[in-house]
Amino acid sequence: MTDVEVGLVRAMLAKGMKNDQVHFYFNHADRLISSGRITQIKDGSYAKDVAAANDDELAAFLTKWDTEHAAIYPKGPQSPTDIEYIEALFEKRKSVWHVRAGETDRVECKLNYSVSGKVIRAIAGLANNRGGHILFGVKDGANTADGMTDDKFETLDPSMLNSHLVSFLDPVPRVARVSIVIGGKKIGVLYVEKHERAPVIALKSMGTDLREGAVYFRYVGETRQIKPGELRAIIEEREARAVAEFSRRMTRVASGAGATIDLDTGEVFGRTGSFVIDKELLPSIQFVREGDFTQTKGAPTLRLVGDVQPITAADRDRVHVIRENITPHSIIENFLLGNLVSEPLQYLHAQTYYQRKWMPIWHYAHQLSMSIDDLVEDLRGLAACMPASRDAIVHRLRGTQSAYKIYTGRPKAILSDFLAGKMSVPKNDAELSAFAHALHGLPNDFKAIADVRPLVLECLERDKQEKSRTQIYRAACRVDEIMYHQLETIYQ
Structure with a gap:
C-alpha cells in the first residue's frame, strides 16, 4: 500500500470504522490487499512512520469513492459480518428463503454446527482462497434456509472454536461468528478471513474428512485438496508480497527512516543515532515469532529473546546477557498451542531459573537433536539459581519422577x-x-x-x-x- 493509502486507513480507523469496512475500500480484484494489513497498520507494525490523513483528505477520498461506486454499492462498503451483508446472501422465492447464489467458492452451507473434520476443512479451504461464509441452518443441496435444529452454534464458546483451530490448522485462520434470523429460521454464520500467510495446512487428521498435512481449497460448490495451479498461485502471491515488503524496507533504509545492523561489527546505524551490540552476543540474538494465536487482539508480533542494551564501544566489556527472557507462561503456552520454537534448549534452560518445577519438557526435548544423556549432562552443567527445579527436570527426563497422581473426591x-x-x-x-x-x-x-x-x-x-x-x-x-x-x- 502507498503512504497515502496508509494515511487514509489510519484516519478511517481513528473514526471508529471496523477493519473489514476499511479493507473494503482498498481491496481490488487487480490488487488484492490482505485484511491482515489493516490490522498491522492499526497496531503500528506496518509503516508506523506514516501519519494519518487529515479530515479534508479523508472526506475527499470518501466522496470520490462513493461517486465512482454508487451504482455498485448503494449503501457503501459493509463488513462481511454485518447483518445487512449476510441478509443479502439470501432471497425469498415464493414462500421459501434460499441462498441467493447457492454454494460458491465463497459460501458453504451446512444444516447444523458441530466440531467436525468437515467444518475445520471448510474453514481451511476458505482461508486458502478468498475467505467467505459458512452458513449453518441451510439444507445442503437445496440451499434452503431450514434453520438449525439444535443450539450448538448459539452456545458455542468462541475460545473453544479457536482452540480446535489451533490444534488442527497452521497458520490459524481468523473466524468471526454471527447469528441471524432469516424467514423466522435460526441461521448461524462463520465468516472466515483470507489468510495472509496461506497456505493453511492441516496439522493432524480428524476422521476421514481432515487429513494430516493436507492443504484444502474452496472451489465452487466444494472444498477439496488443493490443485497444483491454485497452490502455485498462493506461492506466487506470497513471493510478490515478500518482494514488495523488501522493496519498502529498502526504501526506508535508503531514505534513513530505517536502521541497519552490521552482523560483522555489531554496529546498528539509524538516522537519529547508532549503538553497538557486543560481538559475543551476535550469534545468540534471535527473533522469535510469538504470535497471539488464541485471541483476536491483533496480528502476530516479534519479541527479542535476550537482553540487548544500547551501549557505546567503550562500555561493551561491561554488558553481558545473563539469560534469555523466556517466561513460565511462554513455556506452558507454546506447548499448549503446539508451537515449534527457534531455540528449544533455551526453553529447558529457562526452567532452571524458576521455582515452578511443573512445566512441559518433552515438547521441547523432541525439537532437539540431542540424546537424553547429552541433555541431562547439559542441564547438570548449568549454574542454575534454582537447583531443585533443574534436578526435577533431570528426574523427569530419566523417568524417575512424573506428574501422574490420583486424587479422591x-x-x-x-x-x-x-x-x-x-x-x-x-x-x-x-x-x-x-x-x-x-x-x-x-x-x-x-x-x-x-x-x-x-x-x-x-x-x-x-x-x-x-x-x-x-x-x-x-x-x-x-x-x-x-x-x-x-x-x-x-x-x-
Whole structure:
C-alpha cells in the first residue's frame, strides 16, 4: 500500500470504522490487499512512520469513492459480518428463503454446527482462497434456509472454536461468528478471513474428512485438496508480497527512516543515532515469532529473546546477557498451542531459573537433536539459581519422577468422566482446581490426549486470579508426558 493509502486507513480507523469496512475500500480484484494489513497498520507494525490523513483528505477520498461506486454499492462498503451483508446472501422465492447464489467458492452451507473434520476443512479451504461464509441452518443441496435444529452454534464458546483451530490448522485462520434470523429460521454464520500467510495446512487428521498435512481449497460448490495451479498461485502471491515488503524496507533504509545492523561489527546505524551490540552476543540474538494465536487482539508480533542494551564501544566489556527472557507462561503456552520454537534448549534452560518445577519438557526435548544423556549432562552443567527445579527436570527426563497422581473426591469423579469420553471444562471457575487435579491421573494410554491440550489452555486462560495455576501447570505436564509416551510407543 502507498503512504497515502496508509494515511487514509489510519484516519478511517481513528473514526471508529471496523477493519473489514476499511479493507473494503482498498481491496481490488487487480490488487488484492490482505485484511491482515489493516490490522498491522492499526497496531503500528506496518509503516508506523506514516501519519494519518487529515479530515479534508479523508472526506475527499470518501466522496470520490462513493461517486465512482454508487451504482455498485448503494449503501457503501459493509463488513462481511454485518447483518445487512449476510441478509443479502439470501432471497425469498415464493414462500421459501434460499441462498441467493447457492454454494460458491465463497459460501458453504451446512444444516447444523458441530466440531467436525468437515467444518475445520471448510474453514481451511476458505482461508486458502478468498475467505467467505459458512452458513449453518441451510439444507445442503437445496440451499434452503431450514434453520438449525439444535443450539450448538448459539452456545458455542468462541475460545473453544479457536482452540480446535489451533490444534488442527497452521497458520490459524481468523473466524468471526454471527447469528441471524432469516424467514423466522435460526441461521448461524462463520465468516472466515483470507489468510495472509496461506497456505493453511492441516496439522493432524480428524476422521476421514481432515487429513494430516493436507492443504484444502474452496472451489465452487466444494472444498477439496488443493490443485497444483491454485497452490502455485498462493506461492506466487506470497513471493510478490515478500518482494514488495523488501522493496519498502529498502526504501526506508535508503531514505534513513530505517536502521541497519552490521552482523560483522555489531554496529546498528539509524538516522537519529547508532549503538553497538557486543560481538559475543551476535550469534545468540534471535527473533522469535510469538504470535497471539488464541485471541483476536491483533496480528502476530516479534519479541527479542535476550537482553540487548544500547551501549557505546567503550562500555561493551561491561554488558553481558545473563539469560534469555523466556517466561513460565511462554513455556506452558507454546506447548499448549503446539508451537515449534527457534531455540528449544533455551526453553529447558529457562526452567532452571524458576521455582515452578511443573512445566512441559518433552515438547521441547523432541525439537532437539540431542540424546537424553547429552541433555541431562547439559542441564547438570548449568549454574542454575534454582537447583531443585533443574534436578526435577533431570528426574523427569530419566523417568524417575512424573506428574501422574490420583486424587479422591471431586477430582476422581471428573477423571471417571474423562475416561468415559465426557470431556469439557467446567462452567464454574471454582471447579477449575478439581478439573486440573483430575487431569493429573490420566493414564499413559489415554487415546484422546490430543483433545485435552485445548482444554488445559482454556483453563489457563480462565484462571485470571491464578488460584489454580500450579495445578494447571502440572496438568499440562501430564499431557506432555502422555503425548511423549504415545509417540515413543508408535516409533518403537
